[in-house]
Amino acid sequence: MATINVNGRSMQVDASPDTPVLWVLRDELGMTGTKFGCGMALCGACTVHLDGAPVRSCSLPLSAAVGHRITTIEAMSGTPVGKAVQASWVAQDVPQCGYCQSGQIMSASALLARNRKPTDADIDQAMSGNICRCGTYNQIRAAIKQAAASLTGRA
Amino acid sequence: MAGFGIGQPVTRLEDARFLTGQGRYVGDIDLARQAHAVVLYSPHPHALIRSIDIESAGAAPGVLAVLTGADAEAAGLGGFPPLFMPAVRGELIGFRTLRPILVSDRVRCMGDRVALVVAETLAQARDALDLIVVDYEPLPALVDIEAAATPGADAIWPDCPGNVAFTLRHGDAAATAAAFGRADHVVNLRLRNNRLIAAAIEPRCALGVYDAGAQSWTLYTASQNPHGVRTMICDSVLRVAQSRLRVIAPDVGGGFGLKTNPYPEDALVLWAAQVCGRPVKWVGSRSESFLSDNHARDQVIEGALALDATGRILALRAQALHALGAYTFSAGVAPIETALKLIPGFYDIGTLDVSTRAVFTHTSPLSSYRGAGRPEATYLMERLLDEAAVQLGIDRLEIRARNAIAPARMPYATATGMVYDSGDFAALMRACAEAADWQGFAARRAASERAGRLRGRSIVGYIEQGGRFNDRMELRFDPSGSVSVVAGTHSHGQGHATTYAQMVHEWLGIALEQIRFVQGDTDQVPFGRGSFAARASLVGGCALRLAADAIIERARPIAAGLLEAAAADLAFADGAFQVLGTDRTVSLPAVARAAFRPFGLPAGDAVGLEASGSWAAEPPNYPNGAHVCELEVDPETGVVSIDRYTVVDDIGTVINPMICLGQVHGGLAQGIGQALLESVVHDPESGQLLTGSFADYAMPRADDFPAFDVGFRSTSCSTNPIGIKGVGEAGAVASPPAIINALIDALRNEGINEIEMPATPARIWQAIARQRGDRA
Numbered sequence: 034m035a036t037i038n039v040n041g042r043s044m045q046v047d048a049s050p051d052t053p054v055l056w057v058l059r060d061e062l063g064m065t066g067t068k069f070g071c072g073m074a075l076c077g078a079c080t081v082h083l084d085g086a087p088v089r090s091c092s093l094p095l096s097a098a099v100g101h102r103i104t105t106i107e108a109m110s111g112t113p114v115g116k117a118v119q120a121s122w123v124a125q126d127v128p129q130c131g132y133c134q135s136g137q138i139m140s141a142s143a144l145l146a147r148n149r150k151p152t153d154a155d156i157d158q159a160m161s162g163n164i165c166r167c168g169t170y171n172q173i174r175a176a177i178k179q180a181a182a183s184l185t186g187r188a
Numbered sequence: 189m190a191g192f193g194i195g196q197p198v199t200r201l202e203d204a205r206f207l208t209g210q211g212r213y214v215g216d217i218d219l220a221r222q223a224h225a226v227v228l229y230s231p232h233p234h235a236l237i238r239s240i241d242i243e244s245a246g247a248a249p250g251v252l253a254v255l256t257g258a259d260a261e262a263a264g265l266g267g268f269p270p271l272f273m274p275a276v277r278g279e280l281i282g283f284r285t286l287r288p289i290l291v292s293d294r295v296r297c298m299g300d301r302v303a304l305v306v307a308e309t310l311a312q313a314r315d316a317l318d319l320i321v322v323d324y325e326p327l328p329a330l331v332d333i334e335a336a337a338t339p340g341a342d343a344i345w346p347d348c349p350g351n352v353a354f355t356l357r358h359g360d361a362a363a364t365a366a367a368f369g370r371a372d373h374v375v376n377l378r379l380r381n382n383r384l385i386a387a388a389i390e391p392r393c394a395l396g397v398y399d400a401g402a403q404s405w406t407l408y409t410a411s412q413n414p415h416g417v418r419t420m421i422c423d424s425v426l427r428v429a430q431s432r433l434r435v436i437a438p439d440v441g442g443g444f445g446l447k448t449n450p451y452p453e454d455a456l457v458l459w460a461a462q463v464c465g466r467p468v469k470w471v472g473s474r475s476e477s478f479l480s481d482n483h484a485r486d487q488v489i490e491g492a493l494a495l496d497a498t499g500r501i502l503a504l505r506a507q508a509l510h511a512l513g514a515y516t517f518s519a520g521v522a523p524i525e526t527a528l529k530l531i532p533g534f535y536d537i538g539t540l541d542v543s544t545r546a547v548f549t550h551t552s553p554l555s556s557y558r559g560a561g562r563p564e565a566t567y568l569m570e571r572l573l574d575e576a577a578v579q580l581g582i583d584r585l586e587i588r589a590r591n592a593i594a595p596a597r598m599p600y601a602t603a604t605g606m607v608y609d610s611g612d613f614a615a616l617m618r619a620c621a622e623a624a625d626w627q628g629f630a631a632r633r634a635a636s637e638r639a640g641r642l643r644g645r646s647i648v649g650y651i652e653q654g655g656r657f658n659d660r661m662e663l664r665f666d667p668s669g670s671v672s673v674v675a676g677t678h679s680h681g682q683g684h685a686t687t688y689a690q691m692v693h694e695w696l697g698i699a700l701e702q703i704r705f706v707q708g709d710t711d712q713v714p715f716g717r718g719s720f721a722a723r724a725s726l727v728g729g730c731a732l733r734l735a736a737d738a739i740i741e742r743a744r745p746i747a748a749g750l751l752e753a754a755a756a757d758l759a760f761a762d763g764a765f766q767v768l769g770t771d772r773t774v775s776l777p778a779v780a781r782a783a784f785r786p787f788g789l790p791a792g793d794a795v796g797l798e799a800s801g802s803w804a805a806e807p808p809n810y811p812n813g814a815h816v817c818e819l820e821v822d823p824e825t826g827v828v829s830i831d832r833y834t835v836v837d838d839i840g841t842v843i844n845p846m847i848c849l850g851q852v853h854g855g856l857a858q859g860i861g862q863a864l865l866e867s868v869v870h871d872p873e874s875g876q877l878l879t880g881s882f883a884d885y886a887m888p889r890a891d892d893f894p895a896f897d898v899g900f901r902s903t904s905c906s907t908n909p910i911g912i913k914g915v916g917e918a919g920a921v922a923s924p925p926a927i928i929n930a931l932i933d934a935l936r937n938e939g940i941n942e943i944e945m946p947a948t949p950a951r952i953w954q955a956i957a958r959q960r961g962d963r964a
Contacts, residue, residue: 065216066209068441070389071474075882078389106209119207123199126846129854130681131206132390132441138207157891164882166389166442167681168857168919170890172850 037098039064040108050096055079057095058105066106066135070164077163080136081105087143089162106135114142114184121179129167137163141177149185151177193694194910197846201700202685211439214393214408219467222395223252224310225460226317227453227470228303229479230295233329233550233875234344237293237302237322245305245319250312252464254320255304255456257292265289265459266425270516271416271449274354274525282354282546285345285515287553289425289452289459295324296344296514297551298877299479301452306460306468329550329875333488333509337547344514344548353512354521356528357543358604364494364541367503371494375575381564382945383486383511383868384861385879386557387887390441391472392481396457400465404432405458409450411435412443412678413718417450418710425455430710433458437708437718440680444858445556446481447680448720449518453480478880482518483868484557486511487527489544491568499580499587504537506568508544513553519560519720520553521546526561526653529604533569534613534651534812535591540603550875556720558858559920562652570648570925574932575941584929585621585647589614592649599906608651608810609906616836617649619901620814624834629818632831642821643831644934650922651812654914655726655805659717663692663735664798667784669777671698673732675707676716677724681854682916683847684724688732690843691910695736696776697763714800722811722914725843727803730908734801742799743779745790750774750782809905811913813837817926821934826953828864828931835898835922840905840913848915852898855919861888862920863927867946886946939963 035046037054039062046061053072058064058081067090070078074089081090082104090103109115118141128134137160144151144159151159156177165173192198205211242254268287273280291300303320307313330336330344336351343349368374388410395408405426411417414435422430440447453470460468472480491506510524528544573591577584592613593600600608629645636643662674673688685705692703706712717723740760747765748755751772758765764773783789783797816834821827835852842848865886869878879885904911924945931947932940939959943951 059216064209066211068213068390069215069471070391071882073474073881073883076389076474076887110208122207123203126197126200126850128200128203128206128681129683129850130388130390130442131203131211131439132213132388134206135209160890162889164389164887164889166387166444166858166887167850168854168888169850170857170888170893171853171895173890174895 035095035099037103039103040105048095050094052095053091054081054093054095054098054103055090058090064105064107068132068135070133077136077140078133080139080163082139082143085143085146087140106138109138109142114145117180117183118142118145121176121183125172125176125179127169127172127176129169133163133165137165137173141173145177145181145184149181151181192690192700194690194841194843196690196844198686198690198844200683200686201689202683213390213439213441214395214410215471217395217408219395219397222467222469223306223308223464224313225304225306225457225468225470226313227301228317228320229476230298230300230302232295232324232326233298233331234327235295235324236327237295238325239323240303241321242303245316248312248316248319250308251305251316252308252466253306253460255290255460255463257288257290260288260290263459266427268420268517269424270521271519272521274356274521282516283345283348287515287517289455299552304456304460306464331549331551331870331875332872333486333511333547333549336549337509337545344550348548351548353516353546353548355543355545356525358529359540359542361541363539364503364505367539368494368505371502372497373495373576373579374492375572375579376492377571377575378490379568379571380944381485381487381567382862384484384557384866385478385481385868385885386444386446386484387885388442388444388446391474391477392447392451392453393471394454394457395467395469396461397467398461405461406434406436407454407458408436408438409454410440410447411437412440412447412680412720413449414678414708414710415716416718417454420450421455421458426458434711437678443680444558445484445560445720448556448718474882475880478885479877481552482555483513483552484523484554485564486554487564489568491572493572493576495576495580499576499582499590501535501537501591503539504532504542505540506531506542509547510544511549511554512546513549513551515553517553518555520555522556523561527564529606530562530565530652531569532602532604533566534593534611534649536593538603551870558855559917560721562917562921563859563862563924566650566921567925570929574929585617585626588617588647588649606653607807610903611810611812611838612903613649613812616812616838616901617647617814620816620834620836621647623836623897623899624816624818624832626816636820642823642934643818644930644932645816645818646926646929646933648815648922648926648929651810652917652921653808654722654811655808656721656723657717658802658804659727659731660715660800660802661728661731661735662798662800663739665780665796667781669781670702670704672704672706674713675705675728676713677728678708678718682719682724682851683844687843687847688728691729691732692736695733696739698776702777722916723805725912725914726809726908727805729910729912730803731801733909734803735799738799738801739797743776743797745793746783747774747779749790750779807907809840809908809913811837811839811915811918813918813922815922815926817930819930819934821931821952823956826949826956828947828952830894833894833896835896836901837918838902838913839900839915839918840902841911842900842902845900848900849898851915852919853896855917856896856923857888857893859920859923860893860927863924863945863947865946
């Protein structure tokens with residue numbers, strides 16, 4: 034048994050220490066908002082926050098998450114940055130199939146939490162680990178800028 | 189219906205769940221007592237199976253079943269025939285294969301399914317899989333199309349010597365030869381269209397359930413076409429009535445053609461569920477997806493244009509080899525047909541001689557992927573036109589405008605059997621060039637040169653075909669007066685819940701929040717064909733229009749009763765019936781509620797209010813447009829940066845401009861990916877797949893693209909009642925030649941006039957270094 038902190042709640046999980054956090058979330062805790070895409074930290078679909086920083090949960094062992102705060106897509110509506118990102122995602126018509134969007138939103142909100150005025154280069158750097166096969170990259174760029182503007186009161 | 193009707197940028201009704209982790213994809217569904225399946229895939233591109241020993245695997249902890257091809261045969265299960273074969277003058281032609289759900293005698297590609305293990309846990313299933321011992325006798329493999337099509341090559345199917353499943357041809361060889369004989373100019377090209385994989389971020393997955401009491405199955409599968417899955421599996425594998433299988437395709441994480449038709453795993457989980465008496469779930473890993481998904485493109489083509497002294501095209505000649513892979517599987521025939529008949533594009537070419545041979549190879553089968561033949565066709569034509577412009581010394585926009593079909597020629601019948609109904613192609617290209625500041629290029633090129641960079645540009649025109657087959661839509665009111673759109677099509681990113689609601693709002697005046705969307709479940713949707721080939725806007729939209737018209741007519745007598753007026757005296761507008769010449773009205777939802785009254789309905793009228801409509805893509809529509817690309821190459825590194833990318837598309841009536849823009853952007857990302865990044869590679873000697881992960885197969889990422897400038901300049905389609913043309917394929921069709929032509933334009937002064945896709949920095953750098961080395 035391990036105890037981890039997910040979205041501010043302490044959770045007991047029965048999984049071996051090398052189990053990737055992705056599968057702990059999905060299979061042990063029934064939190065399916067975080068998606069599997071490649072299992073090799075190459076696509077970003079499984080992105081969650083570890084103490085606020087974006088990490089690929091498919092390659093993060095449970096043992097490395099113990100004692101840290103995990104935040105998933107399910108909790109993003111409860112944060113100002115998450116709310117702003119979700120609103121701008123709708124306004125800019127970002128999602129298509131939706132599958133990668135949990136990871137996109139986690140990467141974008143981690144960027145905006147530390148940088149309220151990201152440039153195109155900042156955005157590209159923060160987001161280039163998240164593949165979107167539907168090709169929503171232009172819309173994501175616009176939505177991040179819109180969310181940044183709303184967070185800094187410029188909207 | 190301003191605000192939310194047709195043409196409005198309505199934000200998507202389906203977005204909320206995707207932003208909060210509440211989307212429901214097959215992988216997110218777990219059922220009580222569910223067991224887990226893994227598949228043993230052939231590691232050889234070609235081998236005889238001498239024996240399969242499953243004893244240890246069967247005895248491993250947690251294992252519920254180990255199934256092989258012999259078991260499938262004993263159970264009387266069938267396999268997968270091709271979805272269709274080509275027809276020539278009404279006769280079906282070509283060599284058909286039957287793909288087993290598990291192969292027992294000879295594997296013909298890496299990824300051929302050899303065995304299935306079902307266990308209590310995924311880890312147990314994987315451990316047991318490693319205990320299966322297959323005695324393979326590896327044989328030489330033909331993974332390259334040209335090697336497979338070489339006379340004397342080993343036959344991949346014994347009854348198909350030469351490995352050509354079928355040959356297709358359009359045009360007039362003698363007239364073409366004569367035109368080439370009198371041409372002032374002839375240009376030739378030999379091009380390779382690289383092999384791609386759709387690589388949807390949601391891997392394929394399937395969850396099968398068997399109900400022993402009802403002797404029926406349920407399949408949850410990531411599919412673009414649940415009814416098509418049902419038909420193929422019931423008719424060809426299970427051999428049972430289709431009403432005994434329910435197929436549910438819930439949220440699907442990207443299709444792009446990959447998920448149009450079923451795969452062996454869909455049938456395997458159903459069979460395994462019956463054998464084990466448990467729900468059985470299979471989720472592909474990424475490497476299994478690379479190995480076992482259909483691939484796409486993979487064509488070699490030689491083409492030539494005959495031109496007069498003014499740059500008018502006199503004739504076109506082309507012959508292609510197009511890969512099928514190991515089987516005639518799925519819709520694999522479709523891209524080969526389309527890649528041939530769209531070669532003339534929107535240019536006036538009355539004389540042509542084009543042919544293609546469909547070639548078996550020891551690889552994954554090839555089938556539809558965004559564009560499905562359209563990109564191959566456009567690549568040849570647009571590359572040839574640039575070569576012609578250079579040879580003749582004509583501006584590349586001008587040579588295209590000179591040869592484009594004039595609007596006055598509509599309807600225009602191509603020599604390959606299509607009839608274009610509308611479009612002003614030269615005007616589109618000029619509009620695109622203007623939007624891209626075509627005239628300002630020289631100054632930008634000079635600035636790039638000063639910075640040590642090579643700048644090139646291109647202008648490319650395309651036309652493609654939108655819509656295929658027929659489909660069915662239904663409008664069904666509930667007793668509270670809200671309406672469901674019951675769609676035979678399937679949305680997996682295209683925003684149908686929103687666009688169809690906009691149509692219903694426009695035609696019936698129902699508020700968007702009163703419109704629900706139902707799709708992707710064969711028990712809830714009586715029939716449908718899903719989404720592919722940019723078909724939903726045409727067949728779904730027009731069928732929905734007919735359903736809406738029928739709703740008004742069915743509601744009219746009920747409304748007449750409510751208004752105490754004659755039905756003939758009622759007009760329907762803005763969502764309500766009105767007695768002509770009065771202010772007495774009743775809203776459609778109120779009429780719908782009345783239609784559920786327990787008594788007092790007009791004599792002979794059914795309880796409730798619902799109607800269906802059907803539409804066939806006969807004819808389809810022809811979306812078209814122009815792309816201008818301007819890019820820079822760093823000669824020191826070979827790195828390409830796209831400086832500006834401009835699109836002007838004619839997609840007919842635009843239902844939702846934001847959703848249409850998203851579709852174009854998506855196509856651009858995939859087409860630019862083909863041109864610069866993506867390639868499925870096999871080792872030519874061993875036949876082994878070398879690109880088995882995102883570490884080896886370069887996917888387009890956020891930093892690969894500039895901000896696209898996409899505009900619509902529509903002419904209404906004249907062959908359907910809403911004037912619509914498709915949009916889903918457009919971006920992927922024109923962008924490969926737009927990129928490569930711009931790249932060659934940048935490199936021509938270096939002495940480079942050919943570069944193969946994907947034009948990676950390594951290839952570009954090598955080409956530059958070779959030329960500069962030769963000059964030094």
